[in-house]
Amino acid sequence: MAERKRRKPGETREKLMEAALTLVGKGRHFASLGIREVTRQAGVVPTAFYRHFRNMDDLGLQLVDELGLVLRRMMREARQNVLQADKLMEESVAIFISHVQQNRNFFIFMAQGLAGESRAVQEGIRSELRFFSSELSNDLRRLRLADHLSDADLELTCDLVVRTVAFSLTDLIGVSPDDEYQVDQIKVRTTRFLQLIFVGAANWRTASRPE
Amino acid sequence: MAERKRRKPGETREKLMEAALTLVGKGRHFASLGIREVTRQAGVVPTAFYRHFRNMDDLGLQLVDELGLVLRRMMREARQNVLQADKLMEESVAIFISHVQQNRNFFIFMAQGLAGESRAVQEGIRSELRFFSSELSNDLRRLRLADHLSDADLELTCDLVVRTVAFSLTDLIGVSPDDEYQVDQIKVRTTRFLQLIFVGAANWRTASRPE
DNA sequence: CTTTTTTGTGTACACTTGTTTGCCATCCTG
């Protein structure tokens, strides 16, 4: 009665995923969310959940997949906009921060998932990070910005870069997204971290390299 | 009736904290734990919980306090055992890993808390990390290992070091603690990260430093 | 020893949870 299904296929599914992200954005941890809670937030009856997901872990896995798309979009934008090498890090970090602001809940979910409850989600996110790191390696090679580094050392450097940026998520989720000053502080600090790392990479084989 | 209280004061309190950590160690996320679940694991009646904690967040905060003690013990051991500078990083990382193995559940809790549900716990852990970073700064100054760095740059470097080590927790909780090979891989990789950072720090002001 | 404070227990209640089952509206395909 009342009004029934006007929904086109897949709409409820998206509503459920979005509801989970919304709750995460409100400060809840994904691991503490329940099926009923999510369906309630989505404005849907509990049983509708099972039409799309087997359980909350399943929903989490599908969120990781979508997260992959978000990351890829970000990567594409970075590749287009960072052309000259001198402002590379500053601009990359700016793009990262901007995407985090735009998809805040997604990135909070990602930060949570790294030490989350579901082993599968954990591994999924780690896998995304590995992918990201390897793409970064390729780009730096292609731009001939790391010619003096071996493949292994370049990969090490990129891994550290990705970790550092990822860790800055825990800073970002600690401040209000509207607090421009704080966000900017995090931006310049992260940029400095990356500069420090690249100075290390530039002097790597010559200065150190134990054996 | 059966047998009643043979407990000396504060024992149940410890049992509850330990129970929470045990569950965390079993793969659960702290945010998803309930009062009843924790008391059940502790072998105590649910209402006993309220004799010691107001709610789960309160328990989390008190866990952060104990975590502080664990970290301080680790710091002390590092200060005693790392005497000559050349193996500084290798030994420090080894000590870190060893303490993580010894207090695994505590460190998993820490990794979870960084993006956890309770804002207070989050801030508590971040505060511990800041403290750790500043102590590291002091030590490096005292050992005269960073004479060419300004206070701000030294602080930046130490912060990055602490973050890198902290992030390696997410690697460690992903592998079995008995898998010596994998643990060793993480150890050498983390050590390389730190070496890379310190090479960067050593060449910092001379090589880079934008304006 | 007595009194008070602390700490653990048992029972109880109202509420939420995950999941099942049966029903119907809509969409897709032929």
Added chain:
DNA sequence: CAGGATGGCAAACAAGTGTACACAAAAAAG
């Protein structure tokens, strides 16, 4: 337009949840 597949709804249930209350053993205080 027929008919099956898809996706949403309502009602129901057992199990689990947080929390309150009153009572009792032990420890601390006098």
